[in-house]
Amino acid sequence: MLNIGCHLSISKGYYKTALEAISIGANTFQFFPRNPRGGKAKDLDLEDIEKLQNLMKEHNFAPLFVHGAYTMNLASDKEHVREFAKEILKDDLDRVEKITNCYYIFHPGSHVGQGVQKGIELIIDALNEIIPEDNKVTILLEGMSGKGTEIGRSMEELKLIIDGVNNNENLGICIDTCHLYSSGYDIVNDLDGVLEEIDDIVGLEKLKAVHLNDSKVEFNSNKDRHEIIGDGTIGKDTIIKVINHPLLRNLPFNLETPNDVKGHKEEIKILRSEYK
Template sequence: MKIGCHISVAKGLEKAVQQAVLLGAESFQVFTKNPRGLKPKKVNQVDADNGVSLLQKHDITLVCHTPYITNMSTPKEDLQEVTIRSIVEDLHIAEAYGAIGAVVHCGKHVGEGEEYGTKRMVETLDLILEQYDGPVKLLLENTAGQGTELGLTIKSLMEIRNATKFPEKIGFCFDTCHAFAAGQWNLDSFDQLIEEMKSTGYLDSLVCIHYNDSKAPFDSHKDRHEKIGKGEIGSEALAKFLTCPDLQHLPVVLETPVDDEKEYAEEIKYLHELRQG
C-alpha cells in the first residue's frame, strides 16, 4: 500500500514529484489541467520526462484527476463534445506523466432522470474510449449523491462499466468520504462493503483510493472532505481500509483540506501509524 496525497502540478511534474518526496508520499495525485476549466493544455515533454524519471527513481505511483466540471451525462450536444475532447486529452496527459489512471467524476442527469443519465454516460464513455488506446485507465469515482449525481453504489458503477464497449479500459477510484455520505458504508458495514466489492468484480478493477474523512453525516449526500479523524467517519473506521488485506496493493491518496501542502507530511505519518495499529 502506497500512502500519499494530492499535490499541485502548477510548477510542473518534476517539481510535484520533488514535493512528494519531501512530504514522504509514496503515491500522489495531480490535476491534468485547471480543475475548474476545460481549456486545452500543452504538455511540457521535457518536464514530463524528467518527472517520470523521478517517479521511477523513488518508486512513487501517480494518479491523475480530470477537471470537476465535465459532465458525461449532459443532454447538450455541445457540452458532450467538449467533455469528450477534454477527457481524451486528460488521458493523453496522464500517459505523458506516467500515471496509472485518470480519475473522472460520474455524470449528472440534470433532471433528465437516472435511466437517461446512465445511458448518456455509457454513450459518452464509448465515444471517449474509442479515441484512446493507451495504457492509462479511466477511473470512475463514486459520488456522494449531491443533486443529480450518478454512480453512488458499487452495483451502479459496475453496471455502467459493463454496459460500455470498452470495460477493459475502465477502472475505479473509491472515495471513502463520498461513499460514507452516500450511505454506502460506515464502521459497522465495512466488511459488507469489501464483500460487495469482491462479489461484483469491482475490487478486480479498483485502482486507487481517495482517503478522506467527512464533515457531513452518514447518508447526508453532501461531499465535504475533512482531515482524518476530525470528521464524522472517524479514525477507527478509516483505519480499516489501511489494514484490510484485500486493499494492500492500492495507492491511498489524501484529499483532505489543507492551507499548505506541507500539512500533508504529518497526516501521511498519521496514516502509517493507523496502519500499524
C-alpha cells in the same frame, strides 16, 4: 509499503511536484492536468515528464492520480456541454498516456433531471466514442456521495456504466471513503460487508484506487463534505482499518482532505506510523 499521497498543484511542473511529494513522505500524488473548472491545459514539457518518470522509478512511486475537471459532464442534457466534456476527456487521456504510470479518475456526471437511466446511457455513449480498442490508460469512475442528480452513488450505477462500455478492460473504479459513507455504505461499522458488496457487484479487481477522506457530515447524508483525518464522523480508527485491510492495503491512496501541504505531511506521517 503504504502507497499514499495527497492532491498537489502542478504549476511548478511535474518533476518539482514529485519532489514536493517526496518531501512530505508521499510516494504518489493527485493533480488536475488543467484548471479544475475546465479550459485549456499547458503543452506537455517532455523533458520534465522524463525527469518525473526517472524520479518515480527511483523512489518507488505508485501510480499518480490524474483527476478530470469538475465541469466535465458526459450526462448533461445540453449537447454543447457533453461535447466540451468529451473534448477534455480525449485530451486528458492523451496526456496521461504520455506521462505513463497514471490512473485517470473522473466524476461520472449528473443527469440534471433526465433520470439516472438516461444519464448512464449518455455516459456510455460518450465513453464508447472516446475509448479506443487499444486503450492502455487505466480509467476510473469515481463513486459519488449522491448529492443532487449525481450518477455513481451506488455500485449498481457504476457497474451499469462499465458493462455498457465496449472497450472496458482498463475501466474500473475509485472509491472515496467520504463519498462511500455519505452515500450509505457503512464503512465504520461494516467495512468487510461493504467490500463484499463491492466485490459482488463490480468486482474488487476493478477497484484500483482510493481517495482517503474523513467526513464532516453524518452517515447516509448524500453530502460531499471532506474532513481532515480523525476530525470527522468516519474517524481515524476506521481510516486506519481501511489502509490496513488485506483487500485494500496494496492500493494507492490519496488524501483530498481540507488541509495545506504541511497538514497533509502530518496526516501522511500518522498514517504511515499506523500501517502494519
